[in-house]
Amino acid sequence: MNIKFNLIIIILLILFISNVNCKKIKNKKHLTPQRLRRFVEHSKPISLNKKVWKITEIENIFSAQIELTFGIRQRNVIELEDFVWRVSDPNDSLYGSYKTFEEIKEWVKPLDESIDAVKNWLIENDINEFTVTKSGDFIRTTVSIDKAEELLSVRYNKMVHKSSKQSFFRSLDPYTIPRELYDHIDFIGGVNHLPLLSPRPKESSGSVGGKVNGIGYELESLKNNKQIKSFNDKKVAARNGDPYLSPDLIRKEMNVSQTSTNSTHLGNSQAIAQFLKEYFSPSDLKNFQYRFGMEPSQVDNIIGPNQNLNPGLETTLDIQYIMAMAPDVPTWIVSTGGLHEGQEPFLDWLVDLSSNPKLPLVHSISYGDDESSIGLAYTDRVDTEFKKYAAMGRTIVFSSGDFGVGCNDDCDSFSPGWPASSRFVLAVGGVIKKKDGSIIGDEISGGGFSNYFSRPWYQVDECSSYIEWLNGSLSSFYNQSGRGFPDISSFSENVIILYKDKLMPIGGTSASAPIIAGLLSLINDQRLQKNQSPIGLFNPLLYKIARDHPNSFLDIDFGENNYKCCTNGFKSKSGWDPVTGLGLPNFDELVKNCLE
Numbered sequence: 139m140n141i142k143f144n145l146i147i148i149i150l151l152i153l154f155i156s157n158v159n160c161k162k163i164k165n166k167k168h169l170t171p172q173r174l175r176r177f178v179e180h181s182k183p184i185s186l187n188k189k190v191w192k193i194t195e196i197e198n199i200f201s202a203q204i205e206l207t208f209g210i211r212q213r214n215v216i217e218l219e220d221f222v223w224r225v226s227d228p229n230d231s232l233y234g235s236y237k238t239f240e241e242i243k244e245w246v247k248p249l250d251e252s253i254d255a256v257k258n259w260l261i262e263n264d265i266n267e268f269t270v271t272k273s274g275d276f277i278r279t280t281v282s283i284d285k286a287e288e289l290l291s292v293r294y295n296k297m298v299h300k301s302s303k304q305s306f307f308r309s310l311d312p313y314t315i316p317r318e319l320y321d322h323i324d325f326i327g328g329v330n331h332l333p334l335l336s337p338r339p340k341e342s343s344g345s346v347g348g349k350v351n352g353i354g355y356e357l358e359s360l361k362n363n364k365q366i367k368s369f370n371d372k373k374v375a376a377r378n379g380d381p382y383l384s385p386d387l388i389r390k391e392m393n394v395s396q397t398s399t400n401s402t403h404l405g406n407s408q409a410i411a412q413f414l415k416e417y418f419s420p421s422d423l424k425n426f427q428y429r430f431g432m433e434p435s436q437v438d439n440i441i442g443p444n445q446n447l448n449p450g451l452e453t454t455l456d457i458q459y460i461m462a463m464a465p466d467v468p469t470w471i472v473s474t475g476g477l478h479e480g481q482e483p484f485l486d487w488l489v490d491l492s493s494n495p496k497l498p499l500v501h502s503i504s505y506g507d508d509e510s511s512i513g514l515a516y517t518d519r520v521d522t523e524f525k526k527y528a529a530m531g532r533t534i535v536f537s538s539g540d541f542g543v544g545c546n547d548d549c550d551s552f553s554p555g556w557p558a559s560s561r562f563v564l565a566v567g568g569v570i571k572k573k574d575g576s577i578i579g580d581e582i583s584g585g586g587f588s589n590y591f592s593r594p595w596y597q598v599d600e601c602s603s604y605i606e607w608l609n610g611s612l613s614s615f616y617n618q619s620g621r622g623f624p625d626i627s628s629f630s631e632n633v634i635i636l637y638k639d640k641l642m643p644i645g646g647t648s649a650s651a652p653i654i655a656g657l658l659s660l661i662n663d664q665r666l667q668k669n670q671s672p673i674g675l676f677n678p679l680l681y682k683i684a685r686d687h688p689n690s691f692l693d694i695d696f697g698e699n700n701y702k703c704c705t706n707g708f709k710s711k712s713g714w715d716p717v718t719g720l721g722l723p724n725f726d727e728l729v730k731n732c733l734e
């Protein structure tokens with residue numbers, strides 16, 4: 139009996155091991171010499187933060203599907219970059235002479251032979267249903283996991299994001315493609331790269347009142363439904379004593395006068411990005427505007443899915459503050475599903491935008507990740523998309539991240555955040571208003587120097603002075619030749635939103651980005667009213683203004699972004715620093731200097 143039982147176990151074990159081996163052999167086939175002759179690895183292994191992600195098996199492997207996005211190699215990308223620098227440089231004769239959607243499309247779209255090569259490869263592999271996007275530079279298809287594993291010689295797992303419980307099908311193996319396709323494909327989305335997440339907003343520390351539904355705090359003293367003009371009342375100071383910030387207080391702190399806010403130009407527009415089941419509540423927005431004494435104003439256009447009754451904190455914050463800063467500017471929400479495990483919402487957003495000729499002028503996005511968790515091929519291709527937007531006069535605003543310098547586990551280097559580290563976006567850091575009235579850099583404010591992107595010309599002097607000032611300290615922790623970020627800052631603590639009918643304070647650079655984005659829309663409005671071009675890639679003009687008219691900013695010279703760090707972070711100092719960038723806009727001055 140016992141012997142029989144043991145035998146059965148042994149047989150089962152042998153079966154199990156051989157099964158595992160089969161699977162391994164199947165998935166290692168890209169390593170065989172025959173395969174390597176015909177196929178090439180097209181991605182590098184990425185590092186997955188095990189604190190953030192859990193790797194599990196896919197349960198229903200036979201029904202699981204994955205959306206693959208092939209970024210087809212574009213033409214004229216070097217010329218595109220030159221063009222972007224010229225149209226964004228206020229000291230260039232081409233400044234503001236942007237191209238239209240159609241012009242850009244024709245200029246950079248791939249060769250037909252590239253598109254055909256990829257299409258034929260898919261058809262040879264029995265993948266007959268795919269679409270080429272309107273911009274002509276992405277091909278998308280949805281296939282079974284099994285098919286994707288076979289096509290790319292990878293093995294998929296289910297990656298579960300520990301805190302949000304969202305999960306995605308991805309592979310840690312570098313994928314391979316036929317050798318002859320190497321020059322036709324920039325990258326394939328839906329294989330290695332995990333979606334960008336919003337690390338915060340988080341509830342501000344030291345809030346008053348009790349928890350509501352497990353999330354958020356109702357401010358005790360504001361439970362009546364009265365209009366609130368201002369938070370100057372001591373009773374509503376946060377428990378840590380630092381003041382709460384409402385739209386009117388933020389405007390006051392940044393010297394945004396009434397006349398700068400009445401925007402009227404019909405050609406103006408702004409948008410927030412909404413990913414991963416983060417939805418927007420029209421009634422919270424209406425109530426927010428009422429409670430803070432603003433004129434009612436609605437979202438003009440929602441691209442993609444939304445569930446009015448199921449708002450998310452991130453979207454609530456973004457939409458309430460971009461509209462609070464620029465109330466009359468037509469506002470869009472660009473929402474991408476990311477509803478199932480096989481999707482890639484950030485890529486969906488890029489593809490949707492790259493296919494939409496009526497792109498809003500300013501976009502605010504509060505999502506990001508560590509540069510090191512994302513392949514260089516992917517970030518390069520996304521950079522090309524950012525350049526296309528800049529060439530069309532669009533402004534892309536990213537929060538700089540909420541992990542300060544990004545201390546790594548081994549405590550031997552900092553982890554810069556991406557896309558804030560791109561040279562073609564405006565990265566927004568965070569500052570805190572203290573109870574004594576001072577304004578300091580927030581310890582969480584994402585900042586540092588990129589390992590992927592070199593320092594752009596527009597900030598060479600500023601970054602060099604800062605690095606010189608460091609006198610060699612921290613030099614093994616950051617890249618001295620990288621793009622420095624953030625560029626600018628706004629408030630990232632104690633910002634009041636209205637969420638699920640309750641007023642609550644919230645923090646993170648998720649708050650500062652939409653504030654800045656709304657203010658940029660006001661600048662665009664004044665420029666458009668004077669028949670001037672929109673600001674597009676604002677960074678070159680911004681750094682120039684900081685040099686020529688330093689009073690356009692409140693220079694923040696106190697604070698350190700050493701959030702949860704094993705060593706020192708970067709410190710704020712006078713002039714640009716990788717905590718607060720150029721500082722907090724002194725808006726009425728800044729806007730004057732943005733007009734020609």
Ligand SMILES: *[C@@H]1O[C@H](CO)[C@@H](O)[C@H](O)[C@H]1NC(C)=O
Nearest residue numbers: 396397398399400401402667
């Ligand atoms: C903006 O508002 C001010 C004060 O309300 C008003 O005097 C001015 O004419 C307005 N400007 C525009 C362009 O509407």
Ligand SMILES: *[C@@H]1O[C@H](CO)[C@@H](O)[C@H](O)[C@H]1NC(C)=O
Nearest residue numbers: 589590591592593617619620
């Ligand atoms: C430092 O940044 C440059 C780009 O400016 C990059 O080429 C280089 O590889 C980076 N060094 C490290 C160690 O990451």
Ligand SMILES: *[C@@H]1O[C@H](CO)[C@@H](O)[C@H](O)[C@H]1NC(C)=O
Nearest residue numbers: 606607608609610611709711
């Ligand atoms: C670097 O040296 C200068 C001159 O001695 C000093 O003013 C500055 O504070 C030093 N920087 C740091 C980060 O200590």
Ligand SMILES: *[C@@H]1O[C@H](CO)[C@@H](O)[C@H](O)[C@H]1NC(C)=O
Nearest residue numbers: 391392393691692722723724
């Ligand atoms: C706003 O203006 C006041 C008065 O000129 C000034 O003290 C303050 O620093 C300005 N705020 C900013 C953000 O520049």
Ligand SMILES: CC(=O)N[C@H]1CO[C@H](CO)[C@@H](O)[C@@H]1O
Nearest residue numbers: 227228229230231232233682
């Ligand atoms: C177009 C333009 O404004 N050109 C100026 C660029 O800067 C130099 C000196 O810094 C000026 O001499 C040019 O007139």
